[in-house]
Amino acid sequence: MALADLFIWLFAIGIPVVIILIVFGIRTIRPTERGIVERMGKYHAFYGPGMVILIPFIDSLVKVNITEEMVNAEKQEVITSDSLNAMVDAQIYFKVQPDEESVKKSQYAVNDYHYQIVQLARTTLRAIIGSMTLTEANTSRNKLNQLLAQELQEQTKLWGIQVVRAELKEIQPPEDVQKTMNRVVIAEKEKVAAMDFATAVETQADGQRRAAIKQAEGQKQAAVLAAEGEATAILRIADAKAKEIQVVNDSADKHFKGNAVTLRRIEMAEQVLQSNSKVIVPEGSDLVNIVGEAAGLVPLPTKGKKE
Template identity: 55%
Template sequence: MYQINITEQMVDAEPQEIITFDNLNAKVDAQVYFKVKADEEDAKNCIYNVNNYQWQIVNLARTTLRNIIGTLTLKSANSERGKINDELHKTLMSETAHWGIEIVRTELKEIDPPKDVQETMNKVVKAENEKISAVDFATATETVADGQKRAEIKKAEGIKQARILQAEGEAEAIRLVNEAANKYFTGNAQVLRKLEAVEHSLQNNAKIVVPANTELVNVIGEMAGVLPLKREAKEEKK
């Protein structure tokens, strides 16, 4: 009598070195999850159709991995783990169909390159990261410089606009002063010229007859065309 475990089980395909398509030795390991089918016919098949199905699954998985990864470069193998798992699962399902077992899933544990290759890859990745960091830093620095430049331009434009407004204000003030001068001081200028003419006449010893009871200021004013000063009425003596 045989006792058969029909629960899900796992076997390790054990690490092995596989030569990739680009002639690099990669250390590969995988796990296979399976279970014996619960019906009587399949239970018999796992006993009579295969000798030690667990050991057979391990060897079949190792051989299949060599066939799959041997067609891939190391870089492709690392980036296409899902594809490798699918192909491994499909092959195991096909090859074990008459063993009375079900391959539940396969898991690729590792694909490690040789130590020297790994160190070189790490250096390449580090160099790429440093390059990206340098580009990002340069971009950030350029952005800050551009912002400062724009701020200085805005500041200069503000100062320029303020000076323009100040100059326009001063020009407007001068214009208003000129208008006021032309409007309010033209007549006074004419009077001043007349007074200057009277002064010039007096300097030439011209004789002026001053009527009685007339103030000299009013006489000169009349000569210059200036309205006479009004005399305050004197109170009559009682």
């Protein structure tokens, strides 16, 4: 009986112990986390994703998020190098490195890296913008973001943290300065518009000038072609007349003997007839011979009379 009672008591005690072990001794770590087990307040082991078995009331598990996180550096007033006040705000993106050493640093090298990185970003931002003019800060945001991220990475490397990037949300100058900057921007845009208009007018004028030159060159070429055509026509006409005269001379040489004397007699006869002079032509005589003799030319032989 005593032995049976003992087993009953052991079973009654063992069930709660097992339940306590299950409830307090088994933990799970997600893929986005890493775990640090501390035993009796001291670092004991590092765990990746999966199940972790702890000794209840002796071991404790600290889970660390290793995904990218964002903190807001909160809006603050800074003074630029040209003594102007501006309200600035920035966002910092960072993550804890997943290796054991970096996870340990994030827990043991810094008290609260979320809070401290915000304060560090605020002071670093004031220092960087304080070395720039307001115009430089507004026009060099990419450079400013890179400088801020580099400074934060350098100062948080002992925390096991990687600063992914830093982004300046806004730089808000005083109201009067903002109005002046707006007027400057408007003036610059008007200047650019005026220059573009002048360029367009100049381009149009240049186009018209080129068109006029092309038209004048076309007219000149047309005149030259017309003159060349006219000269060619004159030459062809002169050549035709020369050929005509040559044909006449060739015919005269072929059909008339002493063509020069004959042509002269014909010319004299034509002149006499045109002056309405009276010429008596004896029977059996040639008009050409009579006129030629009057002009002192040798008469042409005449053909005998037909019987």
